[in-house]
């Protein structure tokens with residue numbers, strides 16, 4: 001199997017390292033030729049993963065044709081809102097029988113599509129050749145070789161098992177699942193909930209508040225996921241609660257960090273600058289997740305509050321008051 005990782009940000013680079021460490025022949029595509037040069041010759045990506053030495057066998061190129069020619073597996077490692085445009089550029093060079101693996105955690109704002117749906121529409125590939133990789137996988141920890149697990153979901157169980165072998169190393173352990181919808185909704189919504197946790201910690205609230213947001217965040221994630229067609233068990237797994245806990249708790253999370261800046265009183269512009277141009281997917285996906293919830297008539301108060309802070313000028317303090325002022329109710333998922 002030959003893999004190409006399209007995108008040389010922090011997760012694309014870390015997952016390319018995983019693939020090489022797993023013994024899979026892997027090439028990376030970077031937009032900037034100088035970055036591709038550094039990955040190939042210096043074995044570093046100092047812009048995104050400073051201090052990490054990449055494997056000698058990892059080669060990068062800034063030529064899409066060079067990157068995708070001969071690849072059986074195309075790993076999509078660009079931000080959600082740019083996947084459609086990037087994939088449209090890549091498709092003329094992608095082999096007809098390629099398998100796609102989506103790493104992006106978001107919902108397209110213009111269409112409310114999940115990433116596997118975008119891949120399906122743009123590529124025309126059948127669902128059995130579209131997989132999703134999602135779990136508690138902060139890029140830097142994986143690049144350091146710290147142990148972690150993930151989920152590779154594909155409607156074709158056999159395809160998921162083949163990919164499981166391609167990504168399996170001594171430190172990175174993929175599980176398979178056929179619930180693509182559950183993995184994608186878990187991955188997209190946890191970024192929004194991590195923004196809320198960041199806001200709370202930026203204000204100075206402690207662990208009780210964080211645990212409350214994580215738990216009630218899981219409740220609204222489950223409500224949406226089940227309405228869209230997911231299996232509830234997936235949200236109890238690595239791509240659900242696993243990723244939610246990792247992202248909401250870690251200072252490495254860009255979403256949590258972005259929220260913390262807002263909680264400390266920064267403007268959206270200041271929070272953007274403080275995350276050094278790296279994508280905090282929840283900032284855009286809070287709008288599409290909220291719209292998806294409206295479409296399926298699902299209540300998502302935390303997502304709604306994050307959307308209002310990010311896009312309607314609501315202060316974090318007013319968001320907290322309005323959440324606590326909601327009518328009292330039993331603790332159930334629906």
Ligand SMILES: NC(=O)C1=CN([C@@H]2O[C@H](COP(=O)(O)OP(=O)(O)OC[C@H]3O[C@@H](n4cnc5c(N)ncnc54)[C@H](O)[C@@H]3O)[C@@H](O)[C@H]2O)C=CC1
Pocket residue numbers: 007008009010011012013030031048077078079080082086103104105106137138139140277278279281
């Ligand atoms: N960083 C992490 O720890 C993890 C990230 N993810 C997800 O993986 C996806 C990619 O994330 P990262 O690699 O971390 O992002 P990043 O912000 O570190 O890098 C994004 C990469 O995509 C490229 N790119 C191509 N077209 C772009 C465009 N139009 N706009 C912006 N960038 C463009 C950039 O040049 C860069 O190489 C996101 O959906 C993220 O949620 C998932 C798991 C872990």
Ligand SMILES: O=C(CO)COP(=O)(O)O
Pocket residue numbers: 105135136137138139191194243246247252253254255256279280281
């Ligand atoms: O998806 C992630 C961990 O699984 C990374 O989260 P951030 O994008 O918030 O850094």
